[in-house]
Amino acid sequence: MLKNRFFLTGLFLLALIVLYYTFFDGGNITSSAGLDESINPETYRQQVDVQRKEKDHFLQTDAESPVPNKSSFKGLVYFKPDPAYRVVARLEPFADKTQKLVVRMSDGSEEVYDKFAHAVFSLNGEACRLLIVKLQNTYSILFRDATSGKETYGGGRYLELDPAxxxxxxxxxxxxxxxxxxxxxxxxxxxxxxxxxxTLTIPVKAGEKYKEHQ
Structure with missing residues (x-):
């Protein structure tokens, strides 16, 4: 059985770099959190829409696409881009850099990930804490929220982070x-x-939704 590690890692990281230099003031560090959060909301939404169109094109045309019937694929469904779901998180690294996490796979097998840090942040007025894991050179957050199994995929969604x-x-x-x-x-x-x-108790109404047989 085929196993996917994470979806479109290279494309996603490239998009992060583009977004960073599009919205940040030349890479200057100005905020109290050590990160410049100033973005133009409309420009940001346009950039996110472009990325989503590129992903649809990949799924419709590329040999590596997981979509079994590309001819009937009409595109993914998303929440509208919302800068409010772009937040600064404080990292709490593990003192013991050798800590591992055994992650169960959907086929019953297991994979071992490195525990990198916890990300602590506020979203919609709620305090949140999520574990960041590392597999080879990929840093990710695997999460569920109050939309899982309803508006979004029941098995959870992923968020990838730029190592830089x-x-x-x-x-x-x-x-x-x-x-x-x-x-x-x-x-x-x-x-x-x-x-x-x-597992977040709040709904994360951002990113990809789920529609069966999309």
């Missing part, structure tokens, strides 16, 4: 980039299941 932005003790989490695993499109793939601690 993890060198300080803060990081930007942009939930507009939250996406479904391959197994949401095709059951022949096995996907990592979010750990229980990464």
């Amino acid at each position: 932005k993890l060198t300080d003790n803060h990081v930007i989490l942009d939930f507009n980039g939250a996406y479904n695993p391959y197994c949401a499109y095709n059951p022949t793939y096995a996907c990592p299941i979010p750990p229980a601690e990464n």
